[in-house]
Amino acid sequence: MPLDSQFWHALRIDDAFAQRLATVYRALRKRSGTQDAVAAASSVGLKSIERIEQGKARALSVWQIEQLAQAIGTTADELIESARPSRTPISVTGAASDTRPHVRFLGNQELAILNAPLLPGARTSFRFLWPDLVISAPVQFHRNPLLQKLDALVDPPSGYTKFAILGTPGSGKTTALRLLTLQLTHRFVDNGAAPFPIYIHARDIDTLTSEISLSSMRLKLALEEDTSIAWMVDGLDEVGPHTRTSVIERALSPQNHRELFFITCRSDVFAELEYIHNADAYFDEIAEMRDWDFDQHVLKYASDYFSKMQRSDLLEHFQSYCDSIASLRLFVINPFHLTLVIYLIHAEKRLTNEMFLDRFSLYDQFYKHWIYRERTRGTSGRGSDSVVALHIEVARLLYTRRSFDDHSAELDELVSQHSEIIADTAFSHLFQWHYDLADGVQRLDSFRHETLLEYILAAGVLRALTTGANLLPSLSLQYNNDVNSFIRSGLLHCSTAKRKAIERRLSALLQVESLPGTFPGDHERITEQAIYYLGRLDLPQCPDILISLALHSENSITRRAASLGAILYGDLSVERVFIEELLSSSAADILNRSVQLAYFGDVSDPMFNFVDDGAVPWTKVRETILTRLSSHTSRDIHLRLWDLVTLRSFLTSRPTDVLSREELQVVANATLPAQDLDVGRGLRIQNIISQIQDIVGSRI
Known part of the structure; x- marks a missing residue:
């Protein structure tokens, strides 16, 4: 991602910068003419200029800044520098006035990190945490178990250059990488001896680390040839197999002995990488994020957070909820879940036991309140249903992109078709965006947290199952266990009447021999998904279609899926036939193992192709x-x-x-x-x- 786009994306949520920009721009504009004259000279709308001078600018593109700066006789860089704060929280204090490109790069990168919101649309950003609210998260080191803090990776033993930060969803991997980036930045600016940190998402690694790009970047940043670069690569689990391979091969290449690589990845995905690349053997240290301790970490963070917000009353609410809702304590030891809970408490949402039955309950409460809040604030101009529908459509495309390493032209086309919705906060603030300098458009990167993508995919499936919408788009994707765990929970929250209605829809679908508008191979995948959900409806008795398919289907994957569905309902006759087949047939036995490996993610191959x-x-x-x-x-x-x-x-x-x-x-x-x-x-x-x-x- 280009540096300028990182910086200007961050400004979309920085109120303080908007006010400074208003003061600076208004003074410079008055020397050049009226607002009307500047609007005519810059081709930027008069209303946009008025919003800038009122301190209300929230989504400025690089092109707009360049045009507006030129119209008042300055440059975009000079305008940015003039509006920046006079100091930054760490030792890149001189970045705004320092003419050295690499120092300015670090200053911009730091601002992008510090201005990243803790939650979509949140008034507080990472700057709010740094440094006094930062929790020294519990970590387990694989190589040196005597180490206890991630800070140890800032000054690693001599010769250590490859590091992996692992953890479950929401355990704080990205936060840890951001903190390490800030600490390395501090050390580099202080003495120049530390490696030069570049924070990047795994999806952008190929673009920035090719030989041409790397050479060009060193030249542009005026870095000495012997300066080590520390690549801070986030989200390895959020890209497809090809990109993961590219990142790992880049990190482990013997030619990169002077470069440092820090990657973040879900633990289960990294386990798959161990098999493919023997990655575990090549990383010098692996740090695994652990759940927070309730007394030592959760209560301290909540206390510091609400104190800094000057809302001690909310801290009392938090403690009261933790005492009265037993399951709440099991959620808040996960840092991202704790963030969602704090959001709901800050929104003065009354917490109940029903909100913490499972992850789906918590995410569902957050998402519904998020949509409601934006509608109430008047910052969302579209109806809730259309916003939710578009979130689901984008989630499917992003999930497809992750599976197949495809940038997805469909995603760009979808966003361009709904360009007016980018300004709609209910839609846009759930995503991370960047401004593409080459194409001159805002490009959608990802959801602000990967678990939000998984929840919204699940919500899309449940919406299709319960509203009579077209089922095929939802069932044509092969979901992993992370998504299906949300769906299973959501199904159990449906009323008995709704679950019976879902049974009728799925049973009817399974009796259709040819599905209109589907591609070759889709039918088998849709059939397997429909059977899977039928088996998890928890109805009073097993649906007849499951028993029929388990005993009579000629398709081995269909027969297996239907058998497991019937077994979940306690059908012993189907179980006897299925178990006997597994014990007597090597083909059925291999298929059973193969599907399990693909479904739970021990391999990345589709379950319909992989053979163990x-x-x-x-x-x-x-x-x-x-x-x-x-x-x-x-x-x-x-x-x-x-x-x-x-x-x-x-x-x-x-x-x-x-x-x-x-x-x-x-x-x-x-x-x-x-x-x-x-x-x-x-x-x-x-x-x-x-x-x-x-x-x-x-x-x-």
Whole structure:
């Protein structure tokens, strides 16, 4: 992303800068003529000029600044420098007046980081946190377990150049990378010996790190040839497989021994990279973000936050809610969930137990309040339904882009067709944008947080299922477990009447042999998705279509999906047929493993194409199975026999794999509870447990 576009995007939410710009521009304009004259000379609308001089400018493009500056006899750079604050929070204090390009770059980069909002449309930005509200987040280091703080990566041991920051969604990976960037900036400006930090998203790495771009950038920034660059690469899990490969190969290339690479990535995605690139072996240090401690981190952050906002009354509300809503404490140990909760409390939204049943409940409350707030404030000119529909459409295109490494011309076209909505805060402030200097347009990059994308995709599926809208666009995408976990929760929040209506729609869809307007391959994917959701409706009895497809479908993936759906309803006859097929047919056994690996993301291949050869790590599948085996919910009990058979299959197909003592104990305790009266099923479960114990025992 070009530097100027980073800077001007940040200005869209900086009130203080807008006021300084108003003062500076008004004084310079008066020397050049009237507002009408400047409007005519610059081709910028009179209303835009009036808003600038009133301190109300919030979305200025680089082109507008250049035109307005030229019309009053100055340059865009001089205008920017004049309107900047006289000091910045860290030691890039002289960046505004320093003529050295690399210092100005760091000053602009710092402003972009500090002005990034904590939440869409929030009055507070990252500047609000830095430095006094920053929490020293709990971290586990893989290489050196004696290290305890991320600060250790600012001055790493000699020869350490490759670092990965991992964690679950919302655990603070991006915040950690921003903090490291600011600290490295401080060190570079102070003594020049530290590496020169460049903060970038993984989607932009190819553009900025090609030989031509890198050479041009060094020349433009007047960097010495021997200056080390620290690439601060965010969001490796938010790009497709090709881009991930490009980033990892770039980081691990022996030619880049003088460059430092810091990447952020979800832990489960990184586990996949370990298999493909042996990435774990090549990174000098891996830091994994951990959940916050409620007393040590959550309460301190909330106390400092509300104190700085001068709202001690809200801190009392927060503490009261944490005492009265037991599940709330389980949410707020995740930093992003805590941010959502603070948003709702600051909006004086009354919190209830129902808001914290699961992640879907929390995100749903945030999103609905967000739309309502923007409509109430009068900053949203469109109806709520049209804004939500466009959010969903953009989410699908962004998800497709992530899956296939496609910039998605469709996305640009969609935004251009709805250009008026960019100024609509209910729509636009959920996204990150940048101004494309080459094309002269605002380009949409991503949602402000990847979990918002996943929630809105799920909301789109639920909306299609419950409103009678066209189901095909929602069902034609293959969603990962992160999206489907939102959908499963959302389905359980529907009333029984709504779930029965969904059953009728999906059952009817599954009986259609040819779906209009779909591409080759779509039918199988849509069928699998429809079966998946039918199996998670939690109806009083199993839908007939699931039993029919489980017993009679000629398509092996359809038969497997329908069998699992029927098993979730407790249908023992379908379970017996399906388990017998898995135990007697190597083809069915391999298919079962292959689909699991693709679905949970141990491999990036589509589930319809991938075939397990016994060599792929099964980290996420293994974790999921063992988690269910340790649970005794009705759903997990129904899946018990299949989970154990699948676990046995993975161990059998991987002759060197074993289970830890703790995992073996989970398996040993996976017998049916006393109230399960099906003796035959209980004996089969005990038999599979004994086989697993024998397999592992023979390898230890």
